[in-house]
Amino acid sequence: MALTIKEAAEQIGLTVHTLRYYEQEGLLKALKRDERGNRLFEPEDLDWLYFIRCLRDTGMPVVQVKHFAELAFKGDHTMRERLQILQDHQRSTERKVEEMKSFLEKITHKTLWYENLVREREQAAEKV
Amino acid sequence: MALTIKEAAEQIGLTVHTLRYYEQEGLLKALKRDERGNRLFEPEDLDWLYFIRCLRDTGMPVVQVKHFAELAFKGDHTMRERLQILQDHQRSTERKVEEMKSFLEKITHKTLWYENLVREREQAAEKV
DNA sequence: ATACACCTTCGAGTGCACTTGAAGTCAATA
DNA sequence: TATTGACTTCAAGTGCACTCGAAGGTGTAT
Structure with missing residues (x-):
């Protein structure tokens, strides 16, 4: 147990x-x-x-x-304060998630850009 | 400039x-x-x-x-390696975002639970 | 002219969250 | 019986990413 x-x-x-x-x-x-x-x-x-x-x-x-x-x-009399803390933290976490998502988008964008570049170079190499 | x-x-x-x-x-x-x-x-x-x-x-x-x-x-000859690093980091960031979202859910859940509890206590207090 | 706000380098200090080490107890196993 | 491994406490050490302090140079405003 x-x-x-x-x-x-x-x-x-x-x-x-x-x-x-x-x-x-x-x-x-x-x-x-x-x-x-x-x-x-x-x-x-x-x-x-x-x-x-x-x-x-x-x-x-x-x-x-x-x-x-x-x-x-x-004990229970601190519940309102605890609720407040949780609500604040929830909001800050929501913001963090949104921020992370927008950073992720930028990284994904950059990755795609690299993928295209690498592909192009390989095609150019084949032609030679 | x-x-x-x-x-x-x-x-x-x-x-x-x-x-x-x-x-x-x-x-x-x-x-x-x-x-x-x-x-x-x-x-x-x-x-x-x-x-x-x-x-x-x-x-x-x-x-x-x-x-x-x-x-x-x-220079350009390091591109493939850089692409690899970015792809790995993209994946790890995706995982991180998902993880954050699931943590956020748990926090939201707990917050709701607290909100209900606080509401109940206030209603009980009014009745007295 | 003298204060203020910016810039420079170099090295040391800070804060956070662990992480490790030293020294010891206890129970089970080879 | 000796070693292994899990547990204990307390204190000190580590790693990361800044962050600050000292000492000094320069340009503009009062």
């Missing part, structure tokens, strides 16, 4: 180092430990980690994730 | 520090200088910089941009 740090790291796609780092930075709430003091990751910890990965991979800095986490640990 | 480093920085959306850094790292080919030794950015330098920004903003590391730049400066 509960996973070791290694198993959790594999599940989430982070290293064990990063998981400890996240805990130490306050991104995770106190994890359960087994009798030897080893961390135990329960399903809800994994859900939370998935969500953190989501925020991190869309560019939210660790300190902001930490702030969000602290609000979440404080 | 030719711009100073400050003007170029404004045009491209980078700082003057970054432009000097890029030149020093070999991302730009030798810039012209005026009689006092000040850098002059010509339209083709700006085009090149726009493209570099594009590669950087889609996650290509500075060393790889440098490699691409060196190939470009070497």
Whole structure:
């Protein structure tokens, strides 16, 4: 049921180092430990980690994730603030996606230009 | 016609520090200088910089941009290799955009969930 | 004339997010 | 019994991409 740090790291796609780092930075709430003091990751910890990965991979800095986490640990009365943060982040991610798409278009355009050029050179070479 | 480093920085959306850094790292080919030794950015330098920004903003590391730049400066016989690099980068950028979109979906989903929760709480509060 | 805003080089400093190392515990395996 | 491998803590190190500071030159405005 509960996973070791290694198993959790594999599940989430982070290293064990990063998981400890996240805990130490306050991104995770106190994890359960087994009798030897080893961390135990329960399903809800994994859900939370998935969500953190989501925020991190869309560019939210660790300190902001930490702030969000602290609000979440404080309880329901912080919900409006958390909603606000999420809405802002959603918008900034939407902008990022649009920006990426427009950069991608430029790269695609350049690639096509290169492909044509290379093709032309090869045809010219054949004629000689 | 030719711009100073400050003007170029404004045009491209980078700082003057970054432009000097890029030149020093070999991302730009030798810039012209005026009689006092000040850098002059010509339209083709700006085009090149726009493209570099594009590669950087889609996650290509500075060393790889440098490699691409060196190939470009070497001449036409490096075209196939440059095409290959661009095609690879295009694919990785496509993957990145897709990934971002799926992360965005998760965030949107979570935001909606929060919105509903906040709404419910407010309705409950009104009834009291 | 003197301040201001620009430019130059060189080298060092910063911030972020890990990443690694040292030193140690514990349980299972050859 | 000795080694292997997974875990622990705490602190220090790394890599990337800037970013800044010092020291100095030049051109225009008051």
